[in-house]
Amino acid sequence: MLTQKAKYGLKALLMLAQQEPGEFTLVAEIAARQKLPRKYLELILLELRKQGFLHSQRGKNGGFRLAKRPDEITFGQIIRVLDGPLAPFPCASLTGYRKCEDCTDEQVCAVRKQMRRVRDAMAAILDSTTLADAAAEGLAQEGPADPVPAIALA
Amino acid sequence: MLTQKAKYGLKALLMLAQQEPGEFTLVAEIAARQKLPRKYLELILLELRKQGFLHSQRGKNGGFRLAKRPDEITFGQIIRVLDGPLAPFPCASLTGYRKCEDCTDEQVCAVRKQMRRVRDAMAAILDSTTLADAAAEGLAQEGPADPVPAIALA
DNA sequence: ATTTTCCCTAGCGATTGACTAGAGAATACG
DNA sequence: CGTATTCTCTAGTCAATCGCTAGGGAAAAT
Numbered sequence: 001m002l003t004q005k006a007k008y009g010l011k012a013l014l015m016l017a018q019q020e021p022g023e024f025t026l027v028a029e030i031a032a033r034q035k036l037p038r039k040y041l042e043l044i045l046l047e048l049r050k051q052g053f054l055h056s057q058r059g060k061n062g063g064f065r066l067a068k069r070p071d072e073i074t075f076g077q078i079i080r081v082l083d084g085p086l087a088p089f090p091c092a093s094l095t096g097y098r099k100c101e102d103c104t105d106e107q108v109c110a111v112r113k114q115m116r117r118v119r120d121a122m123a124a125i126l127d128s129t130t131l132a133d134a135a136a137e138g139l140a141q142e143g144p145a146d147p148v149p150a151i152a153l154a
Numbered sequence: 155m156l157t158q159k160a161k162y163g164l165k166a167l168l169m170l171a172q173q174e175p176g177e178f179t180l181v182a183e184i185a186a187r188q189k190l191p192r193k194y195l196e197l198i199l200l201e202l203r204k205q206g207f208l209h210s211q212r213g214k215n216g217g218f219r220l221a222k223r224p225d226e227i228t229f230g231q232i233i234r235v236l237d238g239p240l241a242p243f244p245c246a247s248l249t250g251y252r253k254c255e256d257c258t259d260e261q262v263c264a265v266r267k268q269m270r271r272v273r274d275a276m277a278a279i280l281d282s283t284t285l286a287d288a289a290a291e292g293l294a295q296e297g298p299a300d301p302v303p304a305i306a307l308a
Numbered sequence: 309a310t311t312t313t314c315c316c317t318a319g320c321g322a323t324t325g326a327c328t329a330g331a332g333a334a335t336a337c338g
Numbered sequence: 339c340g341t342a343t344t345c346t347c348t349a350g351t352c353a354a355t356c357g358c359t360a361g362g363g364a365a366a367a368t
Contacts, residue, residue, distance in 0.1 A: 001239070002243060003324095005326080010265045014264055039328055046346070056344090056345060057344085059334060059336050060343050087155075088155060102162075110291065111164045113292065114229060114283055121278075122272055137268075157356065158356080159357080180312095191357080191358065193358075193359060199314090210313090214366070215312090217314085314364085314365080318359100318360085324355080324356090326352090329351100331348090333345085335342100335343080335344080338339100338341090
């Protein structure tokens with residue numbers, strides 16, 4: 001499970017991805033339009049700015065805008081910044097690896113092996129889905145073709 | 155991220171899946187062999203028993219054993235019982251659906267759409283991987299053939 | 309009856325999640 | 339210049355959850 005923080009961040013960025021490029025949007029407006037708590041959203045956007053996803057400007061006509069093109073920002077990047085590693089367990093993570101205290105032989109741990117597969121599946125989707133992709137798919141009424149070819153078997 | 159609880163549960167069940175069918179194993183022995191906190195593990199096994207995964211017996215020669223065959227118990231089932239829904243957000247869950255407070259139009263929510271895809275990918279793996287599968291794969295030195303054919307693209 | 313083992317309820321300390329408050333600094337504008 | 343606007347930053351709060359531990363109760367075997 002991801003946190004509200006990640007959800008709010010994703011929603012905000014996705015909204016900004018649909019603004020005119022270069023145009024600034026107020027935190028207050030994002031919060032209002034997306035029904036998110038304003039002060040909390042401020043913190044989140046600040047964090048995203050520090051990580052290079054957003055550019056901001058103060059004072060009148062200020063606000064936030066994307067610091068990159070929407071097709072350069074992936075869901076995976078955003079989630080990792082706001083919520084940490086994707087993997088179900090730290091021992092199965094690439095970006096946030098940490099070994100289990102209880103694991104005697106990690107090379108053989110069957111649980112870890114399966115969780116690595118889960119991580120890979122999640123990363124395959126989230127690291128290849130950009131804000132642009134999601135925005136486009138959101139607009140399509142009923143997407144017939146799937147950009148990422150199914151999820152393999154069942 | 156999953157909790158320790160789910161990890162402990164998976165490890166314990168996986169160990170029981172490798173015992174002689176019908177044979178009881180003590181909580182104390184599982185805890186020792188897997189290096190898990192004994193009292194906490196008790197709670198977890200109790201929960202798994204109440205959910206029908208384990209059979210237990212008290213007194214001398216007692217202990218726990220699987221209540222089903224290892225190929226009838228999936229990772230998905232276990233995780234859902236111990237940690238709740240797989241989906242990144244409740245609004246993207248099938249088994250534990252709950253709508254977002256902030257979502258105005260759920261049918262169009264692009265975040266939800268992507269998270270649904272992630273959920274599906276996770277479920278495809280976890281609901282098709284049984285204790286028997288994991289135990290078998292664990293024994294293989296270096297599995298050349300993947301039971302679930304890759305994770306689709308990159 | 310006694311030992312073994314699971315069964316069950318309680319509780320607890322630390323962390324984290326999900327925020328809110330409020331002052332400070334930059335920017336625009338009249 | 340001054341004032342309104344808007345982001346920036348640090349704190350703090352409150353409740354829930356995680357990750358356990360404690361300890362007695364009940365069933366089974368001997």
